[in-house]
Amino acid sequence: MVESVRTAPGRLRRMPARVRTIVSFTLILMVLAVLWESYKWLGQTTGGVWPGTDIGLPVRTNNRAMPHLWDIVAALFRPARRGGDEVLLITLLRAGLFTLRSAFTGFVFGSAFGFFLAIWFTRSSLAERGLMPYVVASQTVPLIAIAPMVVIWGGQAGLPTWLSVAVISSYLSFFPVAINALRGLRSPPATATELMKSYAATPNEVLTKLQMPAALPFLFPALKIAATASVIGAIIGELPAGLSVGLGRALLSFASSFSSAPEKLFGAVFVAALLGLSFVGLVALAERRLIPATRRVSHDPEIAALAAGGTG
């Protein structure tokens, strides 16, 4: 018994890290699929109640509320529009790519701006005290309210719409970077700063030789949050933009036709998730290249709380 318990994870542990990630990801995907289908099967056989009771199941299990997984997959490979010849998956990926351009631009500018703010705050306590409340308040204002304004102002300023969407996206991504970079830049002990002072180092030398390298492990978890937030921000930003392309547009139209063709919305959700995952994967890859394993922060409670709190 003990042996068999030990072998499965033991075998998993002997695999290279990257293979291990893929294997455990696939395993969990399979478990989720089995759960989905068994719940659906349960509802269908009992008529929508818990077995042996007359308590209703929380979610209906008919094909319109919960399509079969194979129906969702099949829908991805059928033409998106009746009579069209482009398959839904391609339509969605094309839309995703459009959104990714805004998300990536928003991510880059948002992160850069967040990092710049953090540096400024370490240099000026006046700036920190004056601006920090606004930085925090910015995240409590619903993005849905900001997005139309940015689109309208951007339009008046002559920005292409995808760029206005990028601005909306950066509105979400700058925050985690600013907060964590600030913490990271301040992480060196006072004695390290005193040593730099004793070498008569300039503020820029302190920044590049002490504060920035010290901040790197704090920065990457924030960049991962920023990556997902920028995808959410871009999707939300597309909604009021009146675009005919983009994942936001697709989600909106599939949501309105949910009752007749639910597989399409699930397919779009799947592509949106894929987008976020690959984006975060890229950041993780950069982290692995830049920071040795001994310095990586993997379970920072504060960042976890921030991530759980949601940024949309």
Added chain:
Amino acid sequence: MTEAAMTLGNVSMVFDADGGSVHALEGVSLDIRDGELLSLIGPSGCGKSTLLRLLGDLLVATSGSVTVRGKSAEQARLDRDYGMVFQAATLLEWRRVAANVELPLEIMGVEPAERKRRAAEMLDLVGLGQFAEHYPWQLSGGMQQRVSIARALVFHPSILLMDEPFGALDEMTRERMQMELLGIQEKTGTTIVFVTHSIPEAAFLSDRVAVMSRRPGRITEVIDIDLAQPRVFDTREDPDFFAAVTQVRESLRSIEEAT
């Protein structure tokens, strides 16, 4: 050994803490001689670290003056006259040992080849030549502290300020490090101000021991340690050594009784 390397003239230090002020030092005057090793000893919280930071221009005195061979402490810092060693080695974890030692030279604009040469020389001096390419976390606490001493000396500062540098080390390592420090001082002629809590350590290392009172800290007595030079391992068994230890201890006890 007679010319003053540093002079403290009637130095006082008051900290503004939230909701009040802390009077850390009161009227401290002291000459630190060129090439000597002077220890600062006193009760916890009496202002030893504060005094060291004032000497190194990491803090500015509320009143009084700190001069280094006629210069202000600030000018001396800008001239890179100070090497500093703290109780924690404070190595940069993302740099290898050699790169840590090179850091001050990097900031001072020394050429890479020359940096490398001098860092290697310093690491040899502290006996860590083979560990140049290790990361700090691969080293023991004592080895890390030796790296931090190498880093403090690599740019040949004329003054070394040390705040309980051996405080976190076990007794055996500590005694070995004391010998090494004296060996280094003999080779380099560096003036050393050394904060410690240990009476035997102060007696063994010092040319003079400055004893400080409780807060607000003053220097109550400066004790000359008349032990044969160079100090060797057996010095610790010398009757003169015990006499010196007793003298420092009594001086400290008289502070306890006065308060």
